Amino acid sequence: MTAPPLDAHLVVDRGGFRLDVPLRVAAGEVVALLGPNGAGKTTALRALAGLQPLTAGHVTVDGVDLDRPAGDRWVPPERRRFGVVFQDYLLFPHLSALDNVAFGPRRQGLDRRAARERAAGWLERVGLGGYARRRPRELSGGQAQRVALARALAVRPRVLLLDEPLAALDARTRLETRAELHRHLADHDGAALLVTHDPLDALALADRLVIVEEGRVVQEGDAAAVTARPRTDYVARLVGLNLYRGRADGGRVRLSGGFTLASTDRVDGDAFVVFPPAAVALHPRRPEGSPRNTWPATVAGVQRHGDNLRVQLTGALDAAADVTPAAVAQLRLVPGQQVWAAVKASETRAYPA
Structure with a gap:
């Protein structure tokens, strides 16, 4: 060689x-x-x-x-x-x-x-x-x-x-x-x-x-x-993803703060779980139906990001969400606003740490 x-x-x-x-x-x-x-x-x-x-x-x-x-x-x-x-x-x-x-x-x-x-x-x-x-x-x-x-x-x-x-x-x-x-x-x-x-x-x-x-x-x-x-x-910020580390048991990853994220990927042991900001949906009240990952959050900031707006969230899970200007206006998203965030399990990826 x-x-x-x-x-x-x-x-x-x-x-x-x-x-x-x-x-x-x-x-x-x-x-x-x-x-x-x-x-x-x-x-x-x-x-x-x-x-x-x-x-x-x-x-x-x-x-x-x-x-x-x-x-x-x-x-x-x-x-x-x-x-x-x-x-x-x-x-x-x-x-x-x-x-x-x-x-x-x-x-x-x-x-x-x-x-x-x-x-x-x-x-x-x-x-x-x-x-x-x-x-x-x-x-x-x-x-x-x-x-x-x-x-x-x-x-x-x-x-x-x-x-x-x-x-x-x-x-x-x-x-x-x-x-x-x-x-x-x-x-x-x-x-x-x-x-x-x-x-x-x-x-x-x-x-x-x-x-x-x-x-x-x-x-x-x-x-x-x-x-x-x-x-x-x-690296996650570099490529535009939300990244978390925790302990996986099948399709669930328990994070250090106690919050658990569901994924369609099955992993056991130390694991990372990621999802893109575009996968985060924001609601004025707790959503019903298909999303398996939901949590209450507080809007920490709103910035322009391409054609959309990036919303920084704090709470049980700190995350970035990309939403349309129309959604920002409809939800009246401003710093301090209380919202519910949701991510489908199929939108997350889990892999060994």
Whole structure:
């Protein structure tokens, strides 16, 4: 079995924070490293790039150790075959777009003419062939992002690192640039790691998600697996689900607060149970009939969510409910309002914890 281009175990101690993240990325694969602020995503990227030495573990590319403290091995950033796109792009302000892209190949030993020819080719590939002479201040945010991507790819990296590459763009430019970035990542034959906190970027660009919280991996898998079975509150919020943990006995899951949720899934032992906000129906009084999960709740807040409104509920079960503007008006939902919430057992999913 061929080793992946990137095989790493990132262990970094910084004061009271410890990063401990195993990471493998195959050739041609795009992995998104997702997590809340302070989870350790940027520390992981800096450790891979050689900007943050490891405390323990290793960084190995194509079977060659670049950082292994136990073996007293460390390769400086400029000698790693990595391309990096930083959040703020960090283009050299005094250089043209062409010379920004040519900078890496020049550092690799190409003469000026050859480096500029390669740079011109990459500017053409990212749709900026006519912008070669422009300085960074003369470029839009989307154009600067593409120059930064061309600069990273011009060194023919075995590993491409992207640190929040779309965060600085406005909504419209972000949508267009995301589509272009997806195309270029699909053509990259090395490993690619995307560091982001934006689930849309991760789901649109990555083949696999690695979720990090407090310096550790809490869940990983393809988008379908992660979104179907979130294992932490952060992941549940990321994919838009209400998540609870309890003790299951067949089709019933008893939560820590004493409330029991019914499900059509049969599970025994420690279990998670989830349902989407759209599955929550709100009523002015206790409903009769088919819903098997009902509870009294208090409206804690109402916010616009797409074409609907998201209602935050507190009570026996804290939950989010998505309802239409008409339903909000009909029920006169305002903070402090008392309602009954209901979720059909068939709308819940239960699975082992």
